[in-house]
Every structure is written in C-alpha cells, then in structure tokens.
Amino acid sequence: SEGASHPILNTLNKAQCRAVTSTASTVAILAGPGSGKTHTLTSRVVWLIDQLGIQPCDIIVATFTVKAAREMKERIGRALGDGRERKIILGTFHSIARRYLAKYGKHIGLDSKFGIADDGDSKAVIQRICKRDKLSCDPTGARAWISKKKAKGALPNQGHKKGESVNLQHLQKCYDAYQDHLKTANLLDYDDLLVLGVQLLRTNPHCVSNVQAVLIDEYQDTNGVQYDLMKLLAQERSRITVVGDPDQSIYGWRSAEIRNLYRLLREFPETDEVSLEENYRSSHHILHVSLEVIKQDSSRYKKVLLPIHAKGTRPTLRKLASQPAEAEWVVSEIKRILLTSGNMMSYDDIAILLRSASLSRHLESALGKVGIAYRMVGGFKFYERAEIKTLIDYLRVIYQPDNNDALMRIINVPKRGIGDGTIKSLLEEAETSRTTLWSLLVKHCRGIRRAKTNIRKDAETKLNLQVIRLVESFRESMANSTEENPFTLVDLIDKLLEKIEFKKFLEDTYSEQHEQRWANVEEFMSLASDFLRDLRKEDDEALPDIEGLAQTQDADPLARFLANVSLASDVQKGDTEEKHKSAVTISTIHAAKGLEWPVIFIPAAYNGSIPHSRAEDTDEERRLLFVAMTRAKSLLYLSCPKRSLGDNGSEFELSQFLEPVKSLFAQRGPSFDRQVLKEIGRVLNRAVPTEEELFGDMPLMTSVEDDRFPLDPAEVEKRESYAEDPYDGFHQYERGAMSRAKRQ
Ligand code: ATP
Numbered sequence: 001s002e003g004a005s006h007p008i009l010n011t012l013n014k015a016q017c018r019a020v021t022s023t024a025s026t027v028a029i030l031a032g033p034g035s036g037k038t039h040t041l042t043s044r045v046v047w048l049i050d051q052l053g054i055q056p057c058d059i060i061v062a063t064f065t066v067k068a069a070r071e072m073k074e075r076i077g078r079a080l081g082d083g084r085e086r087k088i089i090l091g092t093f094h095s096i097a098r099r100y101l102a103k104y105g106k107h108i109g110l111d112s113k114f115g116i117a118d119d120g121d122s123k124a125v126i127q128r129i130c131k132r133d134k135l136s137c138d139p140t141g142a143r144a145w146i147s148k149k150k151a152k153g154a155l156p157n158q159g160h161k162k163g164e165s166v167n168l169q170h171l172q173k174c175y176d177a178y179q180d181h182l183k184t185a186n187l188l189d190y191d192d193l194l195v196l197g198v199q200l201l202r203t204n205p206h207c208v209s210n211v212q213a214v215l216i217d218e219y220q221d222t223n224g225v226q227y228d229l230m231k232l233l234a235q236e237r238s239r240i241t242v243v244g245d246p247d248q249s250i251y252g253w254r255s256a257e258i259r260n261l262y263r264l265l266r267e268f269p270e271t272d273e274v275s276l277e278e279n280y281r282s283s284h285h286i287l288h289v290s291l292e293v294i295k296q297d298s299s300r301y302k303k304v305l306l307p308i309h310a311k312g313t314r315p316t317l318r319k320l321a322s323q324p325a326e327a328e329w330v331v332s333e334i335k336r337i338l339l340t341s342g343n344m345m346s347y348d349d350i351a352i353l354l355r356s357a358s359l360s361r362h363l364e365s366a367l368g369k370v371g372i373a374y375r376m377v378g379g380f381k382f383y384e385r386a387e388i389k390t391l392i393d394y395l396r397v398i399y400q401p402d403n404n405d406a407l408m409r410i411i412n413v414p415k416r417g418i419g420d421g422t423i424k425s426l427l428e429e430a431e432t433s434r435t436t437l438w439s440l441l442v443k444h445c446r447g448i449r450r451a452k453t454n455i456r457k458d459a460e461t462k463l464n465l466q467v468i469r470l471v472e473s474f475r476e477s478m479a480n481s482t483e484e485n486p487f488t489l490v491d492l493i494d495k496l497l498e499k500i501e502f503k504k505f506l507e508d509t510y511s512e513q514h515e516q517r518w519a520n521v522e523e524f525m526s527l528a529s530d531f532l533r534d535l536r537k538e539d540d541e542a543l544p545d546i547e548g549l550a551q552t553q554d555a556d557p558l559a560r561f562l563a564n565v566s567l568a569s570d571v572q573k574g575d576t577e578e579k580h581k582s583a584v585t586i587s588t589i590h591a592a593k594g595l596e597w598p599v600i601f602i603p604a605a606y607n608g609s610i611p612h613s614r615a616e617d618t619d620e621e622r623r624l625l626f627v628a629m630t631r632a633k634s635l636l637y638l639s640c641p642k643r644s645l646g647d648n649g650s651e652f653e654l655s656q657f658l659e660p661v662k663s664l665f666a667q668r669g670p671s672f673d674r675q676v677l678k679e680i681g682r683v684l685n686r687a688v689p690t691e692e693e694l695f696g697d698m699p700l701m702t703s704v705e706d707d708r709f710p711l712d713p714a715e716v717e718k719r720e721s722y723a724e725d726p727y728d729g730f731h732q733y734e735r736g737a738m739s740r741a742k743r744q
C-alpha cells in the first residue's frame with residue numbers, strides 16, 4: 001500500500017511495523033524493557049495522523065508521568081514536523097480526566113472551579129479528621145484505604161454493615177468525613193479526578209464523540225478505574241493501542257492490576273497481540289544480569305528478550321564501608337567516566353536511581369562537595385518545600401477562597417498574631433456552622449457577624465488588610481484582566497511577593513538558609529513564566545469544542561497552573577534556569593520508568609532499601625530493581641554500604657535479589673581503555689574520540705582501589721571460567737541472538 005513508504009517505518013523493525021500499521025481495532029504490545037514499545041506507540045500516533053488522516057485533536061494518549069508526556073510530545077512533534085502534535089490530547093490519566101471535568105463537569109453537577117488536593121493535602125486533611133473525630137486509624141493507612149475504595153468505585157456513606165470491626169467502621173467514618181470536607185472546599189483528590197471522569201463519560205458519552213484513537217503507554221500500571229476510563233474515552237468506535245510490560249508493574253500499591261492486561265484480551269477478543277523481542281537499549285551484559293534478576297520470580301509471565309548490542313562491559317557491584325563512602329565512590333566513578341571518555345560522555349548521560357527519595361542526602365552532599373551539577377526528579381517535592389508551598393497556598397486561596405486547608409496554612413504566614421489555637425477554633429466554628437473559613441472571616445471582618453472565636457484586635461486588622469483585602473483585590477485584578485491590559489500569573493506572583501513582604505519574611509525566619517529559599521522562590525517564578533509561555537505557544541489543554549456541550553471555557557491560567565502544580569509530582573528542581581547546563585540526574589526509580597541513560601548508578605542496594613522494609617509485595621520490589629537496572633544503556637553500577645555510618649552504624653546485607661547473581665558482576669568499574677570506549681560508543685551510536693582527544697596530556701586513570709566485593713573461592717573460579725567463555729555463560733537462545741546481532 002502507499003502507506004508502506006512513510007519515513008517513520010524506516011525506524012522500525014518488522015514486528016514494530018506490524019503494530020504501527022495494524023488495522024485491528026485493538027492492538028496490544030506486551031514486551032520487555034527497551035524493546036521499543038514507546039517508540040512504536042509514538043510512531044503509531046504519527047501513522048494515524050499522517051497516513052489515516054485522523055485529526056490530532058481526536059487522538060488521546062495516556063502516559064504515566066508528566067515528563068514522559070512531554071518527551072512523547074516532542075518525539076511526535078519531530079516526526080510530524082509542523083506543530084500538529086500540540087492538538088493531541090496527551091498526558092497522564094489524571095490530567096486528561098481533569099481537562100474533561102473542567103470543561104464538561106457541570107453535566108454531573110460539578111462546580112467547574114474545582115481545585116485539586118494533592119497527596120500531601122489529602123493526608124493532612126485525614127490527619128486532622130482522625131484527630132478531631134478521635135478515630136483510631138493511622139492517617140497514611142486510612143489514605144491508602146480510601147484510595148483503594150475509590151479506585152474500586154465504592155462511594156462513601158454506604159452505611160455501616162453489621163459485624164464490621166471497629167477499625168473498619170472508623171475507616172468508613174473517616175472516608176465520609178474526608179469526602180464531606182473535599183466537597184465543602186470544592187476540591188477533588190487524585191482518585192476523584194478518575195472516578196468523576198468515569199462518571200462524566202458514562203452519563204455523557206457525547207463529550208468524547210470526536211475521539212478516534214486512544215493509546216496507552218505503561219499499560220501494566222493502570223488500575224481498574226483507569227481501565228474504565230480508557231474504555232469510556234474510546235467508546236465503541238475508537239482504535240485502542242496499549243503497550244506495557246508485566247515485569248515492570250510497580251504500582252500495585254496504587255491498585256494497579258496486572259489483571260487489567262488479561263481483562264483487555266478477554267473483553268476485546270479481536271485484539272491484535274504483537275510481541276517485540278529485541279532489546280535496543282542495553283548492552284548484552286546489562287540485559288543479561290537484569291533478566292537473571294527478574295527470572296527469580298517463577299510466577300511471572302515469561303517472554304523472550306534478545307540483545308541487539310554486543311556484550312559491552314560487565315556491570316559493577318561494589319560493597320563500600322559506609323553510606324558516605326558509597327556516595328564518594330559513586331562520585332569518584334562519575335569523575336573517572338568523564339575524565340577518561342574524552343568528549344563522549346557528559347553529566348547528562350548519568351543517572352543515580354534511588355528506591356526512596358530519603359536516600360539522596362549523602363549523594364547530594366558528595367556531588368556538591370566536588371561541584372558536580374545535579375538535578376532531582378521524582379519524589380523530591382520541590383513544590384512541597386515550605387516556602388513554595390506557602391506561595392502555592394496563597395495562589396490557591398486567590399483562586400478558590402473556600403479552600404479551608406490552604407487558607408488555614410497561610411492565615412498566619414507571615415506572622416499576623418493569629419495563634420494555632422485560634423485557627424483551630426475558627427476552623428471548628430466554620431465546620432459546625434457549615435460554612436467555610438473564608439466566609440466566616442469575611443463576615444467577621446466586615447462586622448456582619450462576629451466570630452465566636454476571639455481574634456485579637458491587631459490580628460484582626462492585619463487579617464483584614466493582608467489576607468482578605470489582598471485576596472479580593474487580586475481576584476478583581478484577574479477578573480478585569482484584558483488582552484490589552486493583562487494581569488498575568490507572573491504579575492500576580494510578583495505583586496504577591498511584594499505585598500506579603502516574602503523576602504523579608506524568609507530572611508527573618510530562616511537566618512541561615514534564606515538565600516537558598518529565596519532562590520527556590522525565584523525558580524518558582526521562572527516555572528510560572530515558563531508555564532505561561534508554553535500555554536501561549538501550545539494551548540495543549542484545549543479540548544476540541546463539541547457543539548453545544550462545553551459548559552465552561554477552558555480554565556484560566558491560574559487554574560491551569562495550579563492543576564499543573566498538583567499533578568506534576570515529578571517536577572525537576574533546576575528544570576528551568578539550569579536546563580541547558582549538563583548535570584547528573586538523581587531520580588527515584590518510580591519516576592525513571594520508561595526513561596534511559598547511558599550510565600546508571602543504583603546505590604543502597606541492601607535489604608531494607610530494596611526490597612524496602614515496609615514493602616508488602618517482594619515481587620514488586622524485584623520488578624522495581626529490574627526497572628532500575630534496565631534503564632542503563634552502557635554502564636551499570638550497583639552498590640551497597642556495609643553499615644549506615646562507619647563502624648558503629650547499623651549493618652546492611654546485600655539485597656536478596658542480587659545475592660544469587662553477584663558472580664555476574666565485576667567488583668570495580670571498567671578501566672576505560674580504547675576497546676571499552678569503542679563498545680560504549682557502539683551502544684550509544686556515538687563516535688569514539690581519537691587517542692589525542694582521549695588522553696591529551698592526561699594520565700590514564702584506572703579504577704579506585706577500595707575494599708572489594710567479597711567473593712568466595714568457588715565464585716572466583718566460576719568467574720574465571722566465564723572469562724574464557726566468549727559468551728560468558730549466557731543462555732542458549734541468547735547466543736543465537738548474539739550471532740544474529742553480529743551478522744548484521
Ligand atoms: P521501557 O519498557 O523501558 O519503557 P520501551 O519498550 O518503551 O522500554 P523504547 O524506550 O521505546 O523502549 O526504546 C528503547 C530504545 O531503543 C530507545 O532509545 C529507542 O529509540 C530505541 N529503539 C526502539 N526501536 C528501535 C529500532 N527498531 N531500531 C533502533 N532503535 C530502536
């Protein structure tokens with residue numbers, strides 16, 4: 001057919017081509033890491049637009065993180081070359097649902113000016129409810145319980161069944177009160193976005209009558225509600241394409257169900273199943289150890305994944321004396337890689353992946369000490385830094401004064417002489433009279449109705465001038481903003497900082513760190529101005545207008561910005577001004593899903609960290625390690641400190657997932673001789689620098705001597721025999737692939 005000549009097909013192998021050009025109404029690709037699932041999905045979008053003539057605005061693409069969405073849009077944009085990708089409805093399930101709710105929510109009685117309660121907000125509310133109503137549940141547990149209930153579609157106020165345990169009754173009460181609270185403040189939490197999205201589309205399917213194709217990346221991590229949402233977005237008519245890997249399912253704790261994979265195959269029996277069996281990402285060695293780790297799970301869904309690349313260098317596994325020593329080792333290896341690889345590698349090529357964000361401390365300080373730039377991704381919560389949170393809370397109150405939680409947090413920041421006790425009783429007063437804190441205060445300050453709670457006279461004046469009038473005047477300025485005479489988000493933040501004398505507040509409050517904190521504020525400013533610029537450039541939030549259906553115009557920039565803040569859990573620190581500066585990435589494993597780097601470090605590979613001591617599902621922890629290891633293209637380093645801190649810290653054992661495979665690792669990083677560099681260059685498709693470029697007047701550094709990973713003699717022998725075997729004991733079917741790869 002004429003379609004077969006599209007240039008996008010030249011970048012694909014046969015199976016990928018088949019998936020991209022499939023005419024089936026449902027296509028499912030289940031394949032291992034690095035097999036090109038995302039590449040195939042993106043190519044299919046291009047195919048649908050260019051070859052089948054589907055309008056970009058009629059295509060929905062769901063990704064798992066905001067970062068992945070951005071990258072995918074860029075990739076599609078490059079292939080289309082004319083900016084049409086801007087119209088694609090592309091984002092996380094949450095952001096897609098939010099857009100529909102903002103535009104059509106009125107059909108299900110939703111006030112379109114809703115705000116979003118992020119995970120932190122939700123937890124804080126639950127904490128307060130448990131305390132107030134003397135409920136004996138642990139807030140984190142209660143949050144998870146409620147979330148699970150919602151994901152399963154259970155509503156609150158379902159009454160209490162006889163014979164329920166006290167614990168269950170308390171959880172149910174907590175759920176009811178929590179939902180009540182969100183309702184009063186017109187807030188939706190993450191789960192609501194999905195649940196209400198489903199409700200909206202179930203009752204108003206014509207909202208998506210334009211949609212022609214729905215594509216989902218990382219399908220293994222969708223939960224029941226997301227599955228329903230997918231079906232509703234697609235209706236009967238749309239083509240569905242899902243890609244995923246059961247081995248990389250790492251969100252079971254968020255109710256993601258591998259079962260949804262099988263559900264799809266059952267409910268769409270016509271599904272065209274495509275498997276991709278070649279790994280384009282990693283060197284043979286890296287793929288091999290990773291597969292050896294995941295194979296420990298005997299119940300997994302087995303599939304073939306063959307290496308395309310040559311062996312490369314053996315991954316490194318290193319045991320260090322302590323956590324600081326481990327961090328220093330990581331830094332010394334990073335330096336060595338850069339020094340000895342000429343221009344072939346930069347800091348951008350390197351990522352350090354952590355099981356939990358709390359492990360970053362030693363690494364940050366070790367990198368900081370030698371002045372290596374780094375950026376943090378995922379779970380590090382730039383938006384949750386106190387000074388940033390305060391600004392966001394101000395913006396939330398300006399957007400939505402009825403947001404009790406936000407108002408409560410800023411009411412005395414900067415200090416206005418309103419104590420915690422006063423705030424608490426004001427809040428209770430508002431709750432008992434079924435009004436919001438904001439209306440109570442407005443009435444009080446205007447003398448319409450005195451609050452029962454005693455507010456000191458001077459505090460009252462400040463409250464009136466610095467909060468109520470301020471918020472009202474900002475709301476007015478925004479409402480009066482016109483194209484000729486705009487009052488932008490940036491103007492708003494600018495004015496806000498000035499009016500609440502934020503810089504002075506930081507100086508007074510944080511004697512030592514105020515400069516860093518102000519730098520964060522400036523970063524926030526530039527995030528906001530970047531956001532505005534993107535908004536103008538892309539207009540990516542605009543859903544196509546379905547005749548007569550849209551009840552509200554797309555939300556104003558402030559609403560969009562706040563939604564963006566609440567949903568972008570993976571914002572990068574240093575995302576703006578340092579964007580162009582080469583820097584090492586520090587990321588949680590969860591946030592690194594779907595991404596790849598030439599060099600990966602996985603420190604803290606000990607029992608308690610991975611598997612995590614609080615994890616319920618060991619297999620999921622193993623998959624997490626598998627995800628981390630398979631991010632690497634050329635070099636993979638794992639390490640484990642013996643103790644937390646020097647001799648008297650608590651002791652660590654090597655991760656149980658690595659113990660059985662430790663003989664496959666080298667004990668120290670490779671010496672970057674020409675041969676090694678050549679192999680790295682081949683995997684990365686980069687030119688290897690010349691001798692001169694490489695060494696110039698630099699003495700060749702070899703790896704740093706340190707206490708080695710202890711091997712028992714039998715293992716040493718095994719290793720040595722491996723060294724003589726050109727295939728290093730790789731499995732038979734992988735040998736076939738090796739020779740095939742060599743032949744190419
Ligand atoms: P993950 O499961 O980790 O998300 P994935 O299956 O989505 O992995 P991709 O990220 O799409 O894999 O691809 C991995 C790498 O392989 C990318 O750098 C991609 O450009 C490259 N790649 C994919 N397909 C091909 C191909 N046919 N030829 C050459 N390179 C390819």
Ligand code: MG
Binds near residue numbers: 037038039217594
């Ligand atoms: Mg992918």
